[in-house]
Amino acid sequence: MKNETPIQGHYDTSSVFVAVIGRPNVGKSSLTNLLVGEKVAIVTSKPQTTRTRITGVITRGPLQYVLLDTPGVHKPHNKLGKRMDKTASDSIADVDVSMMLFEPYGxxxxxxxxxxxxLKKGGPAIAVINKTDLVKDPADLEARKAELKALGVFDDVYTVSVRDNDHCEELFDALSRYAVEGPHYFDDDAYTDMPEKELVAEVIREKALLYMRDEIPHGIAVVVERFKERPGTDLVDIDVNIYCERESHKGMVIGKGGAMLKKIASAARTDCEEFLGCRVNLQCWVKVKADWRDNEFMLNNFGFKQQPNR
Incomplete structure (x- = not known):
């Protein structure tokens, strides 16, 4: 996927592959969505919201930016966790530049x-301090910048607030310096390489994370079983299975009289209609698959395949 070195003068286009890395909840998915201008990564305040590598694509004239939004790195507690960590570290080896996000404090x-x-072994990188809207004193930000520069792995340190969309535009200039001459890998109007089915599954998982208490949503996987356009209409029928690890969790996902499932499905349908640009008939079922996060076969089945090294 990454650029081979092309024959000079052969192309008038270039692209830059960027790994967006950092600890959980530092704003990687929010920044990816902001730069892409479309919602390609789900965003919640809970760690481990991003489980697989998500690609956001922005084409500006001859230059195509490809952002790989990776899972936040954490101590893995199960096989799913181990795969998420491996995805983040593998991405560093796959790209033209890594963009590592940091909090201003801590x-x-x-x-x-x-x-x-x-990163010391993995090619060029820039640091981005997000959440400048939380900075109490400009001197605090300067101290953080100095601390990151002293690590000796970053070409530059940038400061942004994704929440206020402050200074984020400057990152395009910063990343363009690492572009490699060659063809565009995605259509110029594409904004992600995720199939529509995967986007639907991610949106449903986002709503479950938003509406449910802490423990259960990490134990759910969402699989789209049917995605079919009705001929002659602007309606898509989507059937979805939500898998959880315990029978007791199933009851919570469904909720009293089906209220929680209805709330999740209704909010997800609104988002799906927006990015699919048509009406959606969404049917959700909840099923139990015990301990799927530690089962290699189920992880593969649910789409958490190991990324092949390119």
């Missing part, structure tokens, strides 16, 4: 230092 944790170590 000590760098162990998983962040693991990524910094990986």
């Amino acid at each position: 000590a760098l944790n162990e998983s962040e230092m693991v990524l910094v170590e990986a």
Whole structure:
């Protein structure tokens, strides 16, 4: 997927592959969505919202930016967690530049230092301090910038607020310096390589994460079983299975008199209609698959395939 070195002068187009990395909840998915201008990654305040590598594509004239939004790195507790961590570290090796996001405050944790170590071997990187809207004193931001520069792995340190869309546009210039001459890998009007079915599944998972209490949503997987346009109409029929790990969780996902499932499905349908540009008939069922997060076969079945190294 990454650019081979083309014959100079052969192309008038170029592309830059960017790994968006960092600890959970630092704003990777929010920044990806903002730069792409479309919702390609689901966003909640809970860690581990992004489970697989999601690609956002922005084409500006001859230059195509390909953002790989990776799972936040954390200590893995099961096979799904291990795969998520591997996805983040593998992405560093796959790209033209890594863009690592940081909070303005707090000590760098162990998983962040693991990524910094990986960057020492993994090609160029820039640092982005997000959430500048939370900075109390400009001197705090300067101190953080100095701390990141001192790590010796970042070409530059940028400061942005994704929430206020402040200084985010400057990242396009920053990333364009790492572009490689060659063909565009995606259609110029594409904004993601995720199939529509996967986008639907992710949106449903986002709503479950938003509406439910902490523990259960990580134990759910969403699989789209049917995605069919009705001939002669602007209506798509979508059937979805929501899998959880325990019978007790199933009851919670459905809710009293089906209220929770209805709430999740209704909010998801609104989002789906927006990005599909048509009406959606969404049917959701809840099923139990015990301990699927530790079952290799089910992880593959539910779409958490190991990324082949390119």
